[in-house]
Amino acid sequence: MAQPRLALGVCLSVLLALAASRQVNGDSPWFCHGLDCPTYTVQETVDGVELRAYDAAAWVSTKVTGSSYAKAQITGFDILLKYIGGANSDGTKIAMTAPVRVRMLPTSSGLEENFIFSFFLPFDYQLSPPTPTSPDVYIEEVPKMTVYVSSFGGYAKEATIVKTANDLLDALQNRGADVIEDSYFFCGYDNPFRVLDRHNEVWFVEKNTTGLISVT
Ligand SMILES: *[C@@H]1O[C@H](CO)[C@@H](O)[C@H](O)[C@H]1NC(C)=O
Numbered sequence: 001m002a003q004p005r006l007a008l009g010v011c012l013s014v015l016l017a018l019a020a021s022r023q024v025n026g027d028s029p030w031f032c033h034g035l036d037c038p039t040y041t042v043q044e045t046v047d048g049v050e051l052r053a054y055d056a057a058a059w060v061s062t063k064v065t066g067s068s069y070a071k072a073q074i075t076g077f078d079i080l081l082k083y084i085g086g087a088n089s090d091g092t093k094i095a096m097t098a099p100v101r102v103r104m105l106p107t108s109s110g111l112e113e114n115f116i117f118s119f120f121l122p123f124d125y126q127l128s129p130p131t132p133t134s135p136d137v138y139i140e141e142v143p144k145m146t147v148y149v150s151s152f153g154g155y156a157k158e159a160t161i162v163k164t165a166n167d168l169l170d171a172l173q174n175r176g177a178d179v180i181e182d183s184y185f186f187c188g189y190d191n192p193f194r195v196l197d198r199h200n201e202v203w204f205v206e207k208n209t210t211g212l213i214s215v216t
Helices: 002-020 069-084 158-175
Strands: 040-046 049-054 057-065 100-106 112-120 137-142 145-152 184-188 200-205
Touching (some): 049 158, 057 069, 069 137, 069 158, 145 158, 158 200
Antiparallel strands (some): 049 145, 057 137, 100 112
16 A cells, blocks of 8 residues: 555645645635635534534535545545546646545444545635546535534544544534434545644534435
């Protein structure tokens, strides 16, 4: 797995260098490090868990099934990197954004084998995203949604993601929060070369969010 990871890292660093030359979005959270990232307001914070109201936004997505998270991550990134690298109807090169968002869809056996990988589309392309040329890639118009967010630092291992999700779900159930339980989101904000100040999040979606595309 060393080779694909290295290739991925090189691709990401090139894309991030391109992104850095763009105008920086002054209001975005520190963990977006100047990249375009989705806008939200914090409704409340309880024991470090934020309740965020996100604005509706367009993302580009691909579904990867039947593989471990480690393998799926490489496949999913690669497909989306091709889209932003020009595999779209206009041949447009699209800047990297943050976060990389993964919808985790546990199977009935409890194993994490189904994933939807998504990149947030830059603000310049939100209203008219270039059409993907690959049949595996689609534009997702995500409605405004309310999510409970638990954050952690460092390099996100699958075990840490799953544990954070389990702990968050427990805490939310204890609070009587009403969330969609059969899937959740993981968001990673950093490329592999950022060593310090890394930021990751797990999101559970409040049930009053309507219009989220059904994936089951
Ligand atoms: C959804 O529920 C949360 C938590 O109770 C609340 O803060 C938010 O305002 C609700 N959103 C809508 C659109 O009803």
